[in-house]
Every structure is written in C-alpha cells, then in structure tokens.
Amino acid sequence: MSREVIYLLLIFALLVIPRALQRFSIPAPLTCLVFGIAAMLWLGDGSHDPVVNLLATLGISSLFLFAGLEVDIADLRKGMWPLLTHLLIRSATLxxxxxxxxxxxxxxxxxxxxxxxxxxxxxxxxxxxxLSQLGLDDAERFWVSSKAIAGELLALAALFVVLQAGDPVHMALSSFALLAMMVGLPLLFVGLGRWVAPHAPGSEFSLLVMVGMLAAYITYGLGVYYLVGAFIAGLVARLLQQRMPLLASHENLHALRLFASFFVPFYFFNAGTKVPAEALSFEALGLGLLITLVVLPLRIAVIWLQRRLMFGESFRTSLRVALALSPTLIFTLVLAAIMRERFAISPVLFGALLLYAALTTLLPSLVFRRPMDVDPLSNEATPPIDPEVVRDEGAAAEDPAPASPSASGSYVPQR
Known part of the structure; x- marks a missing residue:
C-alpha cells in the first residue's frame, strides 16, 4: 500500500470515526489517542512518522494560538478579585x-x-x-472559562520557571529571549499589518498563523515547548485588536477554528504513538485509578467549597462549575511527555498519568451526558447570551441578575 493511501486512510480515521463515536459520549480526542496507542502496539517505532509529527505540532500550536486569542482582558478584570482568590488557592494546592x-x-x-x-x-x-456542549448557563460558562484561562496563565508561567530553574544562567538568557519575543511580536504584527496586509487583502489569517508558529518554535527552542509561544502570540494579537481589528476579527477566529479542528486530532494520535508499551500495565492501571480517586475529588471539592463559601452559590451551580473544570487531557499529555523525556519518569507513572487524563476528560461527558470535544467550531453554534438570564456571582443560582456587555460583545455577570 502506498504511503499516500496510508495518509488518506489515517485522515479519514482521525476525522470521521471519532466523531461517529461521540454519540456514545466518548470524547473524540480519547479515540484519537487510542488509535495512536494501537498503532504503536502494531507497528512499534514504525508508527513514528515525521509528517504526522509535523501535523501534530500544527495542531497543538494552533489550539493554543486560538486559546490566546480567546483571552479577554476586560472580562478577566470584571472578575478580578474572585479570580485572584482562585489563583491563590490554586498556587497553594500546586x-x-x-x-x-x-x-x-x-x-x-x-x-x-x-x-x-x-x-x-x-x-x-x-x-x-x-462549553457549548455541556448545557451550562451563561454565568456558569463565564466563570468556567475565566477560571480556566487564569489557571492556564499561571500554569504556563510556572512551566517556564520550573523547566529553566535547573540552570540559572540559561534561565536568565531564556527569560531575556522571552521578553524580547513579547516585545518583538507586537512590532512584527504591526509591521506586517502596515507593509504586507494592505497589498495582500485577506492575508491576515496567514500572517497570524505564521507568527504563531514562529513564536511556538522559539519557545520550543528555549526548552518550554510549543504551546507557550503559540499562546503568547494569540494573546498579543488579541491585545492589538483595536489597532489591527482584522487580525483578531470574527472571520480570522472562524478560520483558525477550522484550521485547528483539522490538525488537533493528529496531536492526540501522535501522542498515542509515543506511549511506551511498558506504560500499559496493570501496575500503571492501579496507580492511575488511585491517583484519580484521590486527586480528582480533591480538585472538585476545592472549587466547589471555594464558590459555596465565597459567593453563596447553590450546591448544583458550584458543582457544575467544578465538574466542567475537571478535564486535564492536553496539559497532562504534554507534561507527561516532558517528564519522560527530561526526567526519565517510570513507564508506570507515565501510564498512570494517561489514565488520569482520560478519566478526568470522560467525567463531564458522563455527568452532563454530552460528549466533550476539542473542536473549536463547536463554539460557532453557541447562541447569544441573554443578559436577562445571566446571574450575579454572589446571588443564589435561582435568582436572575443584570449583566453588562464585555469588550468582546458577550455578557458577563456584574459584581
């Protein structure tokens, strides 16, 4: 069978079969991960393909580029004190x-x-x-997304410090390079917007993706993986929205959603091909179940208790927010791979982390009876938020409260 036919079959398997299995509440990323593990067991090292690896890099980078574009500083300011409290608690638990x-x-x-x-x-x-697939109301979606974004910003900063802390000199040089990149990205965007975009209408998407991939490879070269640079590039593009409105326009966001939805499945497949066979053991299964039974209820309880005590939310609302924040799939996969490559963790611990990531990802699907997915296009179907149904953060779940429009046009609860 020719290599071209193999690639076509792989594309079909990753883009069609996982979607079909979502009717059984099986998240598509987990199906792609299982396909990768099956390929590893069948082909061994032959499953490590440079083309698939490149497509996987495009997938994880475009996903975090989109995540950076989704950050709305105005929305984060509206929930600043609750989010700072959340980050303080998160730092203590970490x-x-x-x-x-x-x-x-x-x-x-x-x-x-x-x-x-x-x-x-x-x-x-x-x-x-x-979020649009979980059936959460508007206030719940706002706080889930805000807490997730704030937690990710903290995690990316911690990731950079931890990976560089072993060598103070290298950390200082990497910090300087990262600061230079953060200063240079806005200048690069502005320069491309001034000298290229006017002469190439419709090129803003290509420029956005190109700069995002460049930033991703710079941070990978600094030793902190692709996702940091891609996220920073998306965040910078979002901050330049007033000066360069076409860069983070609705059309560009939609195009990036399409781009990411095609390439992300290759990331999970590629991650599966890199799972060592020794990680698929009963010992890893037992350790993974133990970690899940201890850590997952603790995470849910901390967020549930925090919102109950601080804001007086109903039992149900607090629990729904906590459950929606439970998936750790992408971060666990990325960090497990880094720990295996740099710190030679045991295959048993590696396999346990994979099981933990899979179970935390399955939980919202089982509880909400809706399949979780990494498909940015799903947000396109989200109906506009009605300000009449958005509840105040400090009110009971049953009491409606007025809302105010955010800078991005969505409505967020008033404090």
Whole structure:
C-alpha cells in the first residue's frame, strides 16, 4: 500500500470515526489517542512518522494560538478579585502537591512540580471549545472559562520557571529571549499589518498563523515547548485588536477554528504513538485509578467549597462549575511527555498519568451526558447570551441578575 493511501486512510480515521463515536459520549480526542496507542502496539517505532509529527505540532500550536486569542482582558478584570482568590488557592494546592511528590514519590523537585501541574491544571483550550456542549448557563460558562484561562496563565508561567530553574544562567538568557519575543511580536504584527496586509487583502489569517508558529518554535527552542509561544502570540494579537481589528476579527477566529479542528486530532494520535508499551500495565492501571480517586475529588471539592463559601452559590451551580473544570487531557499529555523525556519518569507513572487524563476528560461527558470535544467550531453554534438570564456571582443560582456587555460583545455577570 502506498504511503499516500496510508495518509488518506489515517485522515479519514482521525476525522470521521471519532466523531461517529461521540454519540456514545466518548470524547473524540480519547479515540484519537487510542488509535495512536494501537498503532504503536502494531507497528512499534514504525508508527513514528515525521509528517504526522509535523501535523501534530500544527495542531497543538494552533489550539493554543486560538486559546490566546480567546483571552479577554476586560472580562478577566470584571472578575478580578474572585479570580485572584482562585489563583491563590490554586498556587497553594500546586505547592502542596509538588511538595508531597518531592518528598514521598522520590522525584526531583522539578519533576514533582511538573507532576503537580499535570494533575491540577485544567486544559483551557479543551474546556473552552467544549462549553457549548455541556448545557451550562451563561454565568456558569463565564466563570468556567475565566477560571480556566487564569489557571492556564499561571500554569504556563510556572512551566517556564520550573523547566529553566535547573540552570540559572540559561534561565536568565531564556527569560531575556522571552521578553524580547513579547516585545518583538507586537512590532512584527504591526509591521506586517502596515507593509504586507494592505497589498495582500485577506492575508491576515496567514500572517497570524505564521507568527504563531514562529513564536511556538522559539519557545520550543528555549526548552518550554510549543504551546507557550503559540499562546503568547494569540494573546498579543488579541491585545492589538483595536489597532489591527482584522487580525483578531470574527472571520480570522472562524478560520483558525477550522484550521485547528483539522490538525488537533493528529496531536492526540501522535501522542498515542509515543506511549511506551511498558506504560500499559496493570501496575500503571492501579496507580492511575488511585491517583484519580484521590486527586480528582480533591480538585472538585476545592472549587466547589471555594464558590459555596465565597459567593453563596447553590450546591448544583458550584458543582457544575467544578465538574466542567475537571478535564486535564492536553496539559497532562504534554507534561507527561516532558517528564519522560527530561526526567526519565517510570513507564508506570507515565501510564498512570494517561489514565488520569482520560478519566478526568470522560467525567463531564458522563455527568452532563454530552460528549466533550476539542473542536473549536463547536463554539460557532453557541447562541447569544441573554443578559436577562445571566446571574450575579454572589446571588443564589435561582435568582436572575443584570449583566453588562464585555469588550468582546458577550455578557458577563456584574459584581
């Protein structure tokens, strides 16, 4: 069978079959991951294909580029104090989890910190692109997305520090390079918008993706993986929205959704091909179940208790927000791979993290009876938010409250 036919069959398998299985509440990314594991078991090292690896890089980079574009600073300001409290609690739980892993799991402190991030960081891109499928109301969607974005910003900063902390000199150089990139990206966007876009109408999407991929490879070269640079590029493009409205326009967002929805399945397939066979053991299964039974209820309880005590929400509303923030699939996969490559964690722990990621991803699908998905196009179907049904953060779940429009045109609860 020719290589071209194999690629066509793979594209069909990753883009069609997982969608068909979603009717059984099986998230499409998990199906793609299982396909990758099956390919690894069947072909061994032959499943490691450079073309698939490139498509996977485009997938994870475009997803985090889109996640950066989704950040709305005005919305985050409206919920600033609740979000700062959330980040403070998140920092404390991350530090506690890292300390336990360092002292009792026999891991280096950097690996222990990465393990804490892998277990506690919700996958923002995954969650935000699935909100419309969970049946949450407007206020719940707002706080789920805001908490996920704030948590991701904290996790990306922590990831950079942890990966660079082993070498102070390299960390200083990498920090300088990252700051230079953050200063240079706006200048690059403005320069392209001034000298290229006027002479090439409709090129804003291509320029956005190109700069996003460039930033992703720069941070990968700095040793902090693709997703950091892609996210920063998306965030910078969003901050330049007033000066360059076409860069983060609705049309560009829609085009990026299409782009990401095609390439993201290759990331999960590629991640599956890199799972070591030793990770698929009963020992890994037992450890994964143990981690899930301990960590997942703790994560849900912390968010539930936080919202109940601080804002007086109903039991149901607090629980729905906590459950929607449970998936960690993308961050767990990325950090598990980094821990295996750089800190040589055992295949048993690697397999346990994969199982934990799969179970946290399945939970909202089983509870809400709707399949979770990483398909940015799903947000296109989200109906406009009615300000009459958005509830105040501090009110009971049954009491309606007025809302105000955010900078992006959506409505958010008033504090």
């Amino acid at each position: 530090a506690g989890m890292a300390w336990l892993a360092w002292h009792y799991a026999g891991l280096q402190w950097q690996a222990a910190a990465l393990l804490a991030l892998a277990l506690l960081t919700p996958s923002t891109g995954f969650i935000m692109d699935s």
